[in-house]
Structures are given as C-alpha cells and as structure tokens.
Amino acid sequence: MSKKPTKKAAAVKESKAAKPAEPVKSVSAAPTSDLLYPQPVAREGDPVAWKIEDGIAWVKFNRPDKRNCMSPELNRRMGEVLEAFEFRDDIGVLVLTGEGTAWSAGMDLQKYFRETEALGIEAIRKSQREAYSWWKRLRWYQKPTIGMINGWCFGGGYGPLHACDLAIASDDAQFGLSEINWGILPGGGATKVAVDSMSYRDAMWHAMTGEMISGKKAAEWKLINESVPADQLLARVTEVAKMLLSKNAVALKATKDAVRRTKEMTYENAEDYLIRAQEAANYFDSQGRKEGIKQFLDDKTYKPGLGGYKVKK
Ligand code: ACO
Numbered sequence: 001m002s003k004k005p006t007k008k009a010a011a012v013k014e015s016k017a018a019k020p021a022e023p024v025k026s027v028s029a030a031p032t033s034d035l036l037y038p039q040p041v042a043r044e045g046d047p048v049a050w051k052i053e054d055g056i057a058w059v060k061f062n063r064p065d066k067r068n069c070m071s072p073e074l075n076r077r078m079g080e081v082l083e084a085f086e087f088r089d090d091i092g093v094l095v096l097t098g099e100g101t102a103w104s105a106g107m108d109l110q111k112y113f114r115e116t117e118a119l120g121i122e123a124i125r126k127s128q129r130e131a132y133s134w135w136k137r138l139r140w141y142q143k144p145t146i147g148m149i150n151g152w153c154f155g156g157g158y159g160p161l162h163a164c165d166l167a168i169a170s171d172d173a174q175f176g177l178s179e180i181n182w183g184i185l186p187g188g189g190a191t192k193v194a195v196d197s198m199s200y201r202d203a204m205w206h207a208m209t210g211e212m213i214s215g216k217k218a219a220e221w222k223l224i225n226e227s228v229p230a231d232q233l234l235a236r237v238t239e240v241a242k243m244l245l246s247k248n249a250v251a252l253k254a255t256k257d258a259v260r261r262t263k264e265m266t267y268e269n270a271e272d273y274l275i276r277a278q279e280a281a282n283y284f285d286s287q288g289r290k291e292g293i294k295q296f297l298d299d300k301t302y303k304p305g306l307g308g309y310k311v312k313k
Contacts, residue, residue: 047074055092064100071111079134097148106155138163162193167224169215176212250285
C-alpha cells in the first residue's frame with residue numbers, strides 16, 4: 001500500500017532539492033589527488049623527464065638520442081605523467097619541452113609505425129589511442145600549458161604543439177610536416193593543426209612540400225606565438241609562465257577552454273556557451289571577480305586595462 005507523503009516530508013524533500021550543491025573542493029586539493037593520481041617515480045631510461053620548481057612543471061620528451069620521437073612507451077608514460085600532475089597544488093603552469101636538440105621528431109617510424117603495423121589493426125589502434133589520448137588531455141588540461149620548442153618539431157609533434165595553450169620557440173627551431181617526404185599524409189591531427197593555425201596557402205604549401213620552416217617563420221605563419229634567440233628561450237618561457245601564475249586559475253581554465261570551444265561555434269552558440277561557462281566558473285570561485293573589482297574601484301591598487309589584480313592564493 002503506498003503512503004501519501006506528509007506536508008512536512010514534502011517540504012524537507014523540496015528544501016533538499018533547492019539547496020545548491022557545495023563546490024567540489026578537490027579542484028586543488030593535494031591529499032585526495034595523491035590518492036586518485038599516484039605520482040610518477042622516474043625510472044632508468046624514462047622517456048619522459050620532469051622537474052617541478054616554483055609552481056612550474058617542466059616536462060620533457062626524454063629520448064634525445066632518438067630526437068624525442070614518440071614511441072608507444074613514450075606516449076603511455078606522458079599520459080601517466082600528465083595525469084599525475086593535473087591537479088597538484090604545487091603546479092600552476094605546465095611547460096612541455098624536449099631534452100637535447102629536438103622538441104620532438106614526430107612519431108617513431110620504427111616503433112610507432114613499422115613494429116606496430118606488423119602486429120595488425122588492434123595494435124595500430126592501441127598505439128593511436130595512447131598518442132591521441134595524451135594530446136587530448138593536454139588540450140583540455142586543468143593548468144595552463146606552454147610548449148617550449150627548443151629544436152626539431154615534425155609531423156606528429158604538431159599534435160602536442162597544438163595542445164599546448166601557448167607556444168614559444170627558439171628562432172632556429174625547425175618545424176615540418178615531413179609526412180609527404182616519406183609517403184603519407186599528415187595524419188594524427190597534423191593537417192588540421194596546420195589549417196587551423198596558418199593561412200590556407202601556407203598550410204597547403206607546408207603540407208605539400210614537406211619543407212621546414214624556422215621558429216621565426218613559424219611565428220610569422222602563426223603556428224606559434226613567438227620565437228626568440230635560443231639563449232633567451234628559457235628566460236622568456238619562465239617569464240610568461242610567471243605571468244600566468246599570477247592570474248586567477250579558475251578564470252584561466254575557463255578562458256582557455258572558451259577559446260578552443262568557441263572557435264567552432266556560431267556566434268549565437270558561443271554567446272550562450274560563454275554565459276554558462278562564466279556561471280560555472282563562479283561556482284568554483286565565487287569571490288575572485290568581486291575581489292578584482294574591489295581592488296580597482298575601492299582600493300585603487302591597479303587598473304585592469306594595465307595589468308592583473310592581486311590574486312589571493
Ligand atoms: N622515428 C624513428 N627514429 C628516429 C626518428 C623518428 N621520427 N627521428 C630520429 N630518429 C632516430 C634516427 O633514426 C637515429 O637513430 P640511430 O642513432 O639509431 O641511427 C637517431 O634518431 C638520431 O637521428 P639522426 O637522423 O641521426 O639525427 P639528426 O640530428 O642528424 O637529424 C632529424 C634530426 C632531422 C630530426 C632526423 O632524425 C629526421 O629527419 N627524423 C625524422 C623526422 C620525421 O620526419 N618524423 C616523422 C614525422 S611524420 C609523423 O610523425 C607521423
């Protein structure tokens with residue numbers, strides 16, 4: 001026999017439903033994230049290296065003898081490292097760079113293509129998933145990311161390059177869609193990266209000729225943000241990373257996602273998305289923007305047009 005709910009019970013139910021949920025604290029919490037994401041321990045011959053210093057995670061492709069080309073093992077490891085670092089409290093910005101003379105010479109033609117292909121379609125799909133999944137994770141990473149392109153960057157390297165929010169190279173770094181030089185099309189998103197970043201004519205030239213361009217030219221063609229002389233690269237990237245560290249972290253994550261998402265939206269859809277995205281950001285940080293307004297209007301300690309407010313950490 002079904003019982004009719006009493007007025008009191010109905011009221012309790014209603015008030016429970018109406019109460020907004022508490023913000024999820026673990027956005028930056030350390031102990032929970034350690035449990036969820038065990039921290040990596042460097043091992044002999046690790047294809048990924050890292051160091052965390054002053055809020056910046058310096059993550060490196062670490063196969064300098066193979067010009068940091070991406071083997072399945074490297075891709076798996078990079079996935080683990082990115083996962084482990086994503087919610088750490090002591091990391092505010094992640095920089096992806098390469099050990100030695102290369103950023104990354106693209107996919108490993110021996111291990112990613114030849115050996116995997118010999119094992120058949122299941123192995124091919126597995127290898128693709130392992131590569132594409134860390135690039136995707138990086139595209140939507142919780143922390144802002146900077147690609148520090150210190151040398152060669154070919155083919156498959158364009159996936160992580162595009163995934164980094166900002167990209168700064170040395171003037172003499174070399175970029176190339178070299179796929180055509182060994183007989184395939186620029187896959188794994190590389191064609192899309194060129195088309196999205198460059199003019200139609202430059203993208204077509206780049207993909208069809210397989211000719212390299214320098215860091216300087218890559219900046220002119222808008223594949224990266226800027227290039228600087230090699231001996232200034234580290235200092236410049238550190239400077240940009242520190243600038244990002246001084247910003248509101250919730251607003252930064254919302255902003256970088258908004259730039260990526262709205263690129264493919266109509267104006268109307270983008271307008272609506274941006275309202276929802278800001279309201280969602282308010283849930284994780286209800287005070288930041290109010291503090292920003294206060295420091296300008298009441299405290300008169302800064303001018304938003306000229307710089308950022310002092311973020312309370
Ligand atoms: N796949 C497999 N092995 C590679 C790769 C690669 N992508 N790139 C470099 N290596 C290996 C070389 O075979 C060599 O191995 P070895 O020492 O056992 O002989 C070692 O790395 C060093 O390479 P070198 O060619 O000797 O280095 P160098 O500094 O003279 O040249 C360069 C660097 C220009 C990057 C050259 O190695 C090269 O052209 N690499 C291939 C670049 C490329 O086209 N990548 C594929 C893009 S397409 C895609 O990613 C889908």
